[in-house]
Amino acid sequence: MIVLGYNGFGKAAELFARLYRATGIDRHLLFGHDSAAALIVDGSLVAAVEEERLNREKKTSKFPSNALNWCLESGGLTLDDVDVFAFSWQFSDDVMDRMIAEITEDASASAAEKLSRLGRLAETHAALFGREAILADFHEHTGHHLDPGKLTQVPHHLAHLMTGYHLAGGHDTAFLVSDGRAEWLSAIAGEVRGGEIRIFDELSIDSRHSLAMLFSVVTRYLGFVPNNDEYKVMALAGYAPPPQANPLLDHVVTVRPDGTYEIPYPASAVPAYYALFDRIFDGAPDRREDFAFRVRVAGAAQQMIEVLTAAHLGAVERRSDESRLVFEGGLALNCVNNTKLLEGSRFTAMDVSFGASDVGVALGAALYASREAGDTPRTGKSPYLGPEFSREDILAALDKFSQQVEWREVEPGRVPAETAALLQDESVVGWFQGRMEYGPRALGNRSILANPRFPGMKDLINERIKQREPFRPFAPVVLEELAPEVFETGKKDDSPYMTFVFPVRPAYQELIQGACHVDATARIQTVTDESNPQLAQLLRRFNELTGVPCLINTSFNVAGEPIVCSPVDALACFLNTDMDHLVLGSFLVRRTTDS
Secondary structure, three states: OEEEEEEOOOOHHHHHHHHHOOOHHHOOOOOOOOOEEEEEEOOEEEEEEEHHHHHOOOOOOOOOHHHHHHHHHHOOOOHHHOOEEEEOOOOOHHHHHHHHHHHHOOOOOOHHHHHHHHHHHHHHHHHHHOHHHHHHHHHHHHOOOOOHHHEEEOOHHHHHHHHHHHHOOOOOEEEEEEOOOOOOEEEEEEEEEOOEEEEOHHHOEEHHHOHHHHHHHHHHHOOOOOOOOHHHHHHHHOOOOOOOOOHHHHHOOEEOOOOOEEOOOOOOOHHHHHHHHHHHHOOOOOHHHOHHHHHHHHHHHHHHHHHHHHHHHHHHHHHOOOOEEEEEOHHHHOHHHHHHHHHOOOOOEEEOOOOOOHHHHHHHHHHHHHHHOOOOOEOOOOOEOOOOOOHHHHHHHHHHOOOOEEEEEOOHHHHHHHHHHHOOOOOEEEEEOOOOEOOOOOOOOEEEEEOOOOOOHHHHHHHHHHOOOOOOOOEEEEEOOOHHHHEOOOOOOOOOOOOOEEEEOHHHHOOOHHHOOOOOEEEOEEEOOOOOHHHHHHHHHHHHHHOOOEEEEEEOOOOOOOOOOOHHHHHHHHHOOOOOEEEEOOEEEEEOOOO
């Protein structure tokens, strides 16, 4: 059975800009963002790639034409060979009834406002959500008439769940899926036993009370891009202790006795929220740029996330006796919260995948459809699912930039040792190896690496390399066997996807200060000889040379651009920054002396 999963609406950006003003700072507030494709053959996940890595448009919502083509080419297949096309959205009649009711039951809206909103919803359904629209979108962007019998539409939250469940090994587990919104709901909870999914309906949260969308409104209030820059708010929160009296918990959100929660306005009510936030935080437009003010609001928002998700998870604990938890959805990218959730619960294990946000639903849709067709999904745990480039590809790219760079080739087995030697001082090294990782984190094949022992390394990389805000921290990559010595890892035996944050042990805080956040924590990636042999060898050799057990590992890109995919992308990024060296496969690259 050949299953091709995908996410992305070809007309979403245009339609949401025209109908819902999703432009400028709000450009990511639409359905289908993080478009991608994934290929499963006879139950095995063999390829997956995000469209942004190929079309070079960060967080793109465009139809994933390039991603679909690459997945098929990598498997030696054509569209005619595919048995099932799995799409990660299902706007059923029941869902549409609920969306209509959301409008008609809004007591604060006039009849004219309701009719206008219903008109926009009708146009959106005709252009995007309806089954005929999905088939037409596929044909427009591929030229292929998709047999309706081959199209499986997977509810968005179930696609999230299948990603986390199968990447965690397919064990019996409780689950929580929480994001901005799926078709109608913003969060579901339940358990999977013997492969059967059971949703606890009374713990579902509808989109009118979306915690992730409220966090996005706070993100916007502080001058950042909603549904994109929430990690900046999380980073700012680390610069001060959480507030003793939290205005968001006292005046905005309400936790119900059953562990669910209520939010006063829909996320679209931006003016109402701004007025409320200005009142409870003593804010004003000119104050929102003040660092101390941002830290105070961010701290309150982060604590709100932690309190509400802990209450929601507590309700899951009361309903399920499973010892494991899968947490997925965009809210699961809040890695500070993840650690606190696990440590504060009775769960002995908690998994958050490398595809926890909407990048993962193409995988999950394919896994769901493969499972429904009778195959047993086999995923493994590797995130390295994307394009790989040959020696000849790298040489062709180097030749293209031959006036600006010079290079030498080393034996492949010598690459880790040679790179470790470069990293002994304050050099910053671009690291490009093997298949591209999937998801928003730099997981060791498309990375920028540096020595964390130097006090100014964070500022140097933020300013000269990444071209981003100075308050943002960098993550350390460490051998799994050394992680408990350096970090207080608690219940976690590993953290391979940078989805958990741990305190740095006092003995190592100065030694790895460049990878240590201001609150003495770090979002770590653990590596083994099996998960990434070359990176493990590099870490081992670097530790032998320097006595430093970690490297700074950040994604190989600059602010506003996707992570590099190809050798050409890597060379262009290298030359557009102040990186010192580039390790491109087995080639050590540097600028020419006159460039």
